[in-house]
Amino acid sequence: MSHPPSTVDVTRPTPGxxxxxxxxxxxxxxxxxxxxxxxxxxxxxxxxxxxxxxAPFEEYNQHMGxxxxxxMRLMGLPLEMEEPFVRESYRMAHLVPLFPGVRDxxxxxxxxxxxxxIATGKSGPRARSLLDTLGVLGLxxxxxxxxxxxxxxxxxxxxxxxxxxxDVPPAQAMMVGDAxxxxxxxxxxGATTVATTWHGGDIAALLAAGPDVVAHAxxxxxxxxxxxxxx
Numbered sequence: 001m002s003h004p005p006s007t008v009d010v011t012r013p014t015p016g017x018x019x020x021x022x023x024x025x026x027x028x029x030x031x032x033x034x035x036x037x038x039x040x041x042x043x044x045x046x047x048x049x050x051x052x053x054x055a056p057f058e059e060y061n062q063h064m065g066x067x068x069x070x071x072m073r074l075m076g077l078p079l080e081m082e083e084p085f086v087r088e089s090y091r092m093a094h095l096v097p098l099f100p101g102v103r104d105x106x107x108x109x110x111x112x113x114x115x116x117x118i119a120t121g122k123s124g125p126r127a128r129s130l131l132d133t134l135g136v137l138g139l140x141x142x143x144x145x146x147x148x149x150x151x152x153x154x155x156x157x158x159x160x161x162x163x164x165x166x167d168v169p170p171a172q173a174m175m176v177g178d179a180x181x182x183x184x185x186x187x188x189x190g191a192t193t194v195a196t197t198w199h200g201g202d203i204a205a206l207l208a209a210g211p212d213v214v215a216h217a218x219x220x221x222x223x224x225x226x227x228x229x230x231x
Contacts, residue, residue: 067146
């Protein structure tokens with residue numbers, strides 16, 4: 001699969017932005033490769049609550065990044081699916097890997113003094129538990145789930161809340177995501193938006209959403225994040 005050059009500015013210039021001092025990441029599809037576990041958890045939950053027949057995971061996957069109850073409403077599926085889905089996600093959490101290059105990138109950003117946060121469609125407790133299992137929770141200054149904001153993505157609330165905790169203005173921050181709703185959330189918060197392609201999803205849709213930057217590997221982010229200067 002061919003890609004445009006790494007970390008290319010693909011939209012309008014962003015006048016008035018300062019150096020990047022903080023990075024807010026989506027979790028699934030950016031930090032962790034959770035698709036296989038989510039598919040299995042979704043299939044089990046569907047079988048338990050709905051019954052026989054194939055679980056519509058591909059449709060579910062189109063809504064990735066949203067809060068699970070919101071996806072159920074969009075798909076017209078029972079909200080009761082959340083309990084077995086979460087149960088199975090916890091049970092199989094040890095099977096979820098970091099994407100290649102993520103740990104090294106996070107450690108280098110941390111060493112440079114870049115503040116980092118997670119803004120995820122998962123619940124906060126589940127996101128923190130997974131990151132702890134993977135041994136990278138301590139690299140993040142803040143981890144916020146969709147159950148911990150009034151309006152989850154695509155609203156900007158979760159990004160703004162993260163940056164408020166980090167005490168970094170949006171003009172000096174990046175929102176990194178693999179879904180269009182991540183870009184919308186980051187853009188409406190006033191941050192530089194970064195579309196990632198290493199998850200292998202719908203890259204055309206991401207590019208059509210007009211991100212400020214495209215990154216094809218986690219290490220591409222380092223070029224945009226020099227050593228942070230204390231304001």
